[in-house]
Amino acid sequence: xxxxxxHATIFVTDQNQALEFYRDKLGFRVHTDxxxxxxxxxxxxxxxxxPHFEIILMEPKPGMLMDEETSNTVRSLLAxxxxxxxxxxTSDCRATYEEMKAKGVQFISEPAERxxxxxxxxxxxxxxWFSLTQPTGAS
Amino acid sequence: MLEDxxxxxxxxxxxxxxxxxxxxxxxxxxxxxxxxxxxxxxLRLFRQAFNIxxxxxxxxxxIEKAKELLRTDRDVTVTDVCFEVGFQSLGSFSSxxxxxxxxxxITYREKARETEAAKRQVxxxxxxxxxxxxx
Numbered sequence: 001x002x003x004x005x006x007h008a009t010i011f012v013t014d015q016n017q018a019l020e021f022y023r024d025k026l027g028f029r030v031h032t033d034x035x036x037x038x039x040x041x042x043x044x045x046x047x048x049x050x051p052h053f054e055i056i057l058m059e060p061k062p063g064m065l066m067d068e069e070t071s072n073t074v075r076s077l078l079a080x081x082x083x084x085x086x087x088x089x090t091s092d093c094r095a096t097y098e099e100m101k102a103k104g105v106q107f108i109s110e111p112a113e114r115x116x117x118x119x120x121x122x123x124x125x126x127x128x129w130f131s132l133t134q135p136t137g138a139s
Numbered sequence: 140m141l142e143d144x145x146x147x148x149x150x151x152x153x154x155x156x157x158x159x160x161x162x163x164x165x166x167x168x169x170x171x172x173x174x175x176x177x178x179x180x181x182l183r184l185f186r187q188a189f190n191i192x193x194x195x196x197x198x199x200x201x202i203e204k205a206k207e208l209l210r211t212d213r214d215v216t217v218t219d220v221c222f223e224v225g226f227q228s229l230g231s232f233s234s235x236x237x238x239x240x241x242x243x244x245i246t247y248r249e250k251a252r253e254t255e256a257a258k259r260q261v262x263x264x265x266x267x268x269x270x271x272x273x274x
Contacts, residue, residue: 007262032260034257034260034261035254035257036254036258036271037254037271040269040274042257042260042261042265056265064271065268065270
């Protein structure tokens with residue numbers, strides 16, 4: 001039986017820039033950063049509250065998983081801003097929104113009441129969009 | 140482009156022979172014999188079919204095997220590897236290895252060990268999907 005998700009891939013345009021963004025603007029920390037051979041960097045990050053869920057920051061690059069056309073396609077999708085990578089939870093959406101906005105994070109929508117809680121939507125610096133949700137009853 | 144099936148089969152037989160016996164000293168005569176062609180005719184056809192000479196193919200095969208031994212066998216010495224994969228001289232092995240791989244065998248092994256340690260931190264499915272098994 002599946003119990004939980006431990007890793008999820010987020011494609012990013014540049015691993016160094018993504019690392020800085022997730023660390024400095026979203027408050028993540030590096031879980032693992034290891035080079036496997038000259039071209040593959042295994043870079044995962046997690047929140048302080050949940051070190052057992054790692055997001056894998058992966059660059060679409062030709063030559064390994066993807067051919068050149070596929071990697072270009074993923075990069076175009078990132079640039080178009082159509083890739084939504086998931087939902088992050090917070091115990092205070094409005095306060096986290098203010099903090100992140102002050103750090104320069106781009107929001108697509110401001111905190112708003114939803115049937116399931118308070119939700120804002122932001123983008124990372126690669127173009128992925130995320131929901132920032134304070135679930136009802138979380139504060 | 141070679142299209143004659145019988146010729147291709149004979150060439151493939153000679154290539155299989157290299158794959159099986161790369162660790163022995165092999166001459167062009169021995170290899171071409173497996174395909175029943177004269178050596179010069181064989182050389183030309185082989186290159187046409189596989190885009191590589193039989194000798195280069197043999198060297199590649201040996202270097203690949205040497206890389207594998209250096210990566211996986213902790214106690215093996217570079218000299219052991221050299222003879223085990225069919226080279227007759229340590230000097231020519233080292234310089235060919237450097238030319239093909241970009242590092243001396245000993246440096247390759249050090250790097251490979253670092254890589255193996257890094258690999259142990261990555262889920263196996265990523266190793267497979269990103270074709271990192273032989274990195």
